[in-house]
Amino acid sequence: MLYAGTSPSQKRADLRRRLAGGDLLRFPGAFNPLSARLIQDKGFEGVYISGAVLSADLGLPDIGLTTATEVAGRSAQIARMTDLPALVDADTGFGEPMNVARTVQTLEDAGVAGLHIEDQVNPKRCGHLDGKQVVDAATALRRVRAAADARRDENLLIMARTDIRAVDGLPAAVDRAKAFVDAGADAIFPEAMADLSEFEAVAAAVDVPVLANMTEFGKSDLFTTEQLISAGVRIVIYPVSLLRVAMGAAERALDTLSAEGSLRSEVPAMQHRSRLYELVDYAGYNTFDTGIFTYEP
Numbered sequence: 001m002l003y004a005g006t007s008p009s010q011k012r013a014d015l016r017r018r019l020a021g022g023d024l025l026r027f028p029g030a031f032n033p034l035s036a037r038l039i040q041d042k043g044f045e046g047v048y049i050s051g052a053v054l055s056a057d058l059g060l061p062d063i064g065l066t067t068a069t070e071v072a073g074r075s076a077q078i079a080r081m082t083d084l085p086a087l088v089d090a091d092t093g094f095g096e097p098m099n100v101a102r103t104v105q106t107l108e109d110a111g112v113a114g115l116h117i118e119d120q121v122n123p124k125r126c127g128h129l130d131g132k133q134v135v136d137a138a139t140a141l142r143r144v145r146a147a148a149d150a151r152r153d154e155n156l157l158i159m160a161r162t163d164i165r166a167v168d169g170l171p172a173a174v175d176r177a178k179a180f181v182d183a184g185a186d187a188i189f190p191e192a193m194a195d196l197s198e199f200e201a202v203a204a205a206v207d208v209p210v211l212a213n214m215t216e217f218g219k220s221d222l223f224t225t226e227q228l229i230s231a232g233v234r235i236v237i238y239p240v241s242l243l244r245v246a247m248g249a250a251e252r253a254l255d256t257l258s259a260e261g262s263l264r265s266e267v268p269a270m271q272h273r274s275r276l277y278e279l280v281d282y283a284g285y286n287t288f289d290t291g292i293f294t295y296e297p
């Protein structure tokens, strides 16, 4: 009933333990708190909270318009709904190193298990678009250092994302990944890798987990979990996938409604009322009521 029973510090400890175990951890993007429940129910290892989804949800492009407060608010709503660790996209950290530090503490308070800070210039843009720019190494490292120093729970996972591959090539991405680890990054997110061997090169160069972004319609192929494991990847995100699936279904249903005058033919594809009730635990609330109202002081 209500929110998940696992505390944020426990989720962070769980994530650390699972990462030490060596498996590939799969983090589908939750496009709302309810979908986080579904991700847990289906047996995934974690939930991703995407900046692209947050922007799209507000009807905005992913070009650095959202604020740290909006990201923290949505993160809290999603993270509290699941026992799984949540990883959140903190974009560029929302400002200078001191702002990055405050962003980290705010997201920690929101209950996430980890976050990533990227090295794009402000305002950032989707990592799979052309025309990105990255900041110099010193600036990028200061962001990561500030993030690592700011956390109060040592288990909060600070991931450093580099977008430099699309700008200066793979060797630059490998160099930056190594420097990020020296600056305190617990994991590396190399954005827009061209192929599997590039993931492999980054994973071989650092001794921390590497994350793969399996976003659709982007610069990387959609590799299978087996392929990612063979390349040494330890975390995979499917950031916008569930939103794309849901919006695709919504468009088709609206077209059906226009064409057919009713949604009758769409009903078999819909999530059933009973399944929705299962996910929001209607039964748990009934048990609570029964316990309270039959209680005799």
Ligand SMILES: C[C@](O)(C(=O)O)[C@H](CC(=O)O)C(=O)O
Residues within 6 Å of the ligand: 049, 050, 051, 052, 053, 062, 089, 125, 126, 127, 128, 213, 215, 216, 218, 239, 240
């Ligand atoms: C991972 C990402 O940062 C996100 O916000 O989810 C995006 C995803 C996307 O736009 O497809 C990204 O920059 O890759």
Ligand SMILES: [Mg+2]
Residues within 6 Å of the ligand: 050, 051, 052, 062, 089, 091, 126
């Ligand atoms: Mg993003």
